[in-house]
Amino acid sequence: MGSVLGSWRDSISANRGCHDSRQDVSYTDSLRPHVLSLNNTASDAGFNLSFEDISVYKTSLKRHILFPASGTIHSGSFVGIMGPSGSGKTTLIKVLAGKVRPSSGAVYVNNQVSSHIVLRSLVAYVPQDDIILPDLTVREAILYSARIRIGGTFNDRNLQQYVDYLIASMGLQSVENHLIGDATGRSIxxxxxxxxxxxxxxxxxxxxxxxxxPTSGLDAKAALSVMTxxxxxxxxxxxxxxxxxQPRSEIFALLDRLLLLSDGKQxxxxxxxxxxxxxxxLGVAPCYKSSNPADTIIDAISNIHQAGFSALTDSDNYQDSIPTGSWVSKSGTERNGDSEGRSSNSGGLPALMQRxxxxRASWHKQAYLACLRGLVQQSRQVSSLALEITTGAITGLLIGLSNFEYKGHxxxxxxxxxxRSLSSATSYRLLAEQGMLCCLAIGCAAGPAGVILFAEDRLVLNREWQSGHSPSAFFLGKTISSIPRMAVSALHFASFYMLLTTPMIDFGQLFINCLLYFYCIYGLGCVVAALVRRQDAPVMAMLISLVFSALSGCAPRLATVNEWKLKWIWIxxxxxxxxxxxxxxNISPLSSLYDTKTAAETVGYTLNRTSTDLAMLLxxxxxxxxxxxxxxVFSSRKNQS
Ligand SMILES: Nc1ncnc2c1ncn2[C@@H]1O[C@H](COP(=O)(O)OP(=O)(O)OP(=O)(O)O)[C@@H](O)[C@H]1O
Ligand SMILES: [Mg+2]
Known part of the structure; x- marks a missing residue:
């Protein structure tokens, strides 16, 4: 094992030399303005992050998934966390980023105990999965994030400039106007x-x-460039x-400090x-000898259980790992800096939080930005909008055709x-049926569309919320941005229906009725998208909206339902x-000729309260x-607890 480790040591120093020269780093030049920009915007840069005895106990598993871990990470350090799969790496960094609350222990920022809310505000967390909206361009996505996260103190010109620097630093100029896309569409x-x-x-x-x-799924060159x-x-x-x-040796050589986890234990x-x-x-021989130090280490700590964990409690082994001497007070809420002489940062926690x-952009600005983003997204979802409009138009056309022979009667x-004595046989049901048919048609068009509009935002909402975006502003902005789309769909449906059916109702009134019903069904789509698996959601939304639409008081009549004492369910x-x-x-224009009161009572509807009806739809x-x-919000909180 010695020769393997020796060659690894050589390879580390060789790589250090190579990287220190910085000749191979394509980003260096473009990074410089970004760093200047960071210094301008992040005047609080350079704080220390410490954690003391943090553990995570999962009651569902009845075991710890992270045993008490402690350490200090200083500003300017590049720290790698390594360990076998399932060893608790993600759990540990989620605690550090405030995404998961520890069962015990505390995380400190600048030596002050920090709650998960503080950590969420101060620590940026990049999840393993790339949860990004596919319908935005690279620049739009980054600019949106910048506008929300630092738009409170910087004007748009500065933000645009900052994003330019950032895009240049990240080597993304060539694709900055490309759509991000996903696995199913054109993608970067x-x-x-x-x-x-x-x-x-x-x-x-x-x-x-x-x-x-950050390097999962990348080839060796891309992984090295990201880590560099x-x-x-x-x-x-x-x-x-x-x-x-499993970093390759060049990547491993970039790390300043290393935290190793095995089976939830630091x-x-x-x-x-x-x-x-x-x-x-440690004295645990790896199963095979590799020239890659990371492979050797992972292999060795994977065998720790065979050697017995007691080997790790040896103070020699632990000395470099946990600076226990640095903790002045283990139970107190303040620490006085550590024994290595690193002074505590001047940025107090309240000041950092306030900054x-x-x-962050104000709530109403976040809602405005979310609305604009929603509009951009929808303008790019042409096929989905076309499908919805076509469904609305075809159903309007079919219902209209089926009514054509009545010639509006x-x-x-x-x-x-x-x-009264001249009256012929009455027909009240036909008009009630029209309401039900319109509801069914709109349910078909809007149910799946409502799901699609919100389902893909579910994960994004979760990520952005955890990054400090306001979920209510997001939701409001998204809802408002969907109104034009609903209006276009409602207009198509109402036009075809009106043209072929020629009912008594005024076109404007019909359009508003349809728009509000679209609003309800889109809302129903949101509920289904939040509750049901994504792949099942569109069909489920259509099914539920058809059931809801069928319960319109036509069959069974609302009057009959009332006799059953079940009207409270229908409403x-x-x-x-x-x-x-x-x-x-439809019948109010005829009220001077017909006994509309009896007609409405027979079906079970109440006359002359259209504004109440519309308000109820709203x-x-x-x-x-x-x-x-x-x-x-509940499911997101559950994920974090
Ligand atoms: N929310 C949870 N509920 C129950 N068990 C969990 C939860 N999150 C993680 N675990 C379990 O905790 C252990 C550590 O998980 P974690 O994701 O931190 O591991 P990891 O080291 O990141 O693994 P990998 O390298 O595979 O990503 C695993 O056994 C995992 O199944
Ligand atoms: Mg993980």
Whole structure:
């Protein structure tokens, strides 16, 4: 094993020399303005992050997934976290980033205990999965993040400039106007996507960057370039912590410090070169000898269980790993700096928090930005909009055709006195059926569309919320941005229906009725998108909206439902209110000729309350959105607990 470690040591120094020359770093030049920009925007750059005895106990598993871990990470360090799969790496960095609350212990920023809320504001977290909206360009996505995260203190010109620097630093100029795309559509490369993912967090000009496997899925060259970039950022004073899985030796050589985890236990924290001695002293032979030091280390700590964990409690092994002497007070809330003489940063926590909050765009600006982004997204989802419009138009056309033979004569009532004796057979049901058919048609068109519009935002909302975006502003902006789309769809449906059916209702009124019903069904789509698996959601949304639409008070009649004492159930559904408004507006022009009161009573509707009907549609659609918002927030909180 000695020769392997020796060759690894040589390779580290060789690589150090190579990278220190910085000749091979294509980003160096473009990074310089970015760093200047960071210094301007991140005047709080350079704080220390410490953690003391943090553990995570999962009650569902009835075991710890992270045993008490402690350490200090100083500004300007590039720290790698390594360990076998399932050893708790992601769990540890999520605690450091405030995404998961520890069961015990505390995380300190500048030697002050920091809650998960503080950490979330101050630590930028790049998740392993690239959760990015596919319909935006690279520049739009990064600019949006910058506007939200630091738009409170910088004007748009400065932000644009900052994003230019950032894009240049990340080597993304050639694709800055390309759509990000996803696995199903045209897309930028995996490496570029990863760099966009990191840029979304760097857009906040953070002081600490925590990344979960930033090189996963990248080829060797792309992985090295991403890690080199992170190293350069750390050299500018940022704390950079990243989980890294089997790095090649050049990447390993970039790390300043290494934290090793095995089976949820911290087994080492110290300089990358000291990890060599640690593995040697551990006395656990790797299964095979590799020229890659990272492979050798992972292999060795994977065998720790065979050697017995007690070997790790030896003070020699632990000395470099956990600076226990640095903790002045283990139980107190303040620490007085560590024994290595690193002074505590001048930035007090309240001041840092205040600055982080000031930097963020105000709530209404976030809602405005989310609305603009939603409009851009929809303008690029042409095929989905076309499908929705076509469905609305075809269903409007078919219903219109089926009514064509009535030539607009959809109602036959009893004449008012003195013409009552001239009355022929009455027909109230046809008009009630029109309401139900319209509801079914809109349900077909809007149910799946509502799901699609919100389903892909579900993960993004979660990520952005955790990064400090306001979820309610996001939700409101998204809802407002969907109104033009609903209006276009409602207009197509109403036009075809009106043209062929020629009902008595005024076109403007019909359009508003349809628009509000679209609003309800889109809201229903939001609820389904929040509750059901993405692949099942469109079909489920259509099914539920068809059921809701069928319960419109036509069959069974609302009057019959009332006799069953079940009207309170029916009025929860939007179909009843739409149909009542439709019924009213069609017969009100005839009220001087027919006994409309008896007609309405026979079906079960109430006359002359169209504004109440429309208000109820608005309320129901809004309630659906509130429900979906609560579900999303609840599930997001559950994921974090
Ligand atoms: N929310 C959770 N509920 C239950 N178990 C969990 C949860 N999150 C993680 N675990 C378990 O905790 C352990 C550590 O998970 P973690 O994701 O931190 O590992 P990891 O080191 O990042 O693994 P990998 O390298 O495969 O990403 C695993 O056994 C995992 O199954
Ligand atoms: Mg992981």
């Amino acid at each position: 490369s995996g490496g570029e996507r990863k760099r966009v993912n990191i840029s979304l967090e760097l857009a906040a000009a953070p002081s600490t960057l925590v990344l979960d496997e 970039l992170l190293k350069r950022l750390s050299e500018q004073g940022l704390v950079v912590v990243c989980v890294i899985h 087994v080492f924290l110290g300089s990358a070169s000291a990890s060599l001695n640690f593995v040697t002293r 982080a909050q000031q930097r 959809l109602f036959q009532g009893v004449f008012l006195p003195p013409l 929860i559904f939007p179909g009843v209110w739409f149909s009542e408004a439709n019924f009213n507006e 309320v129901i659609g809004t309630v659906y959105r509130i429900i979906s918002y609560i579900v999303l």
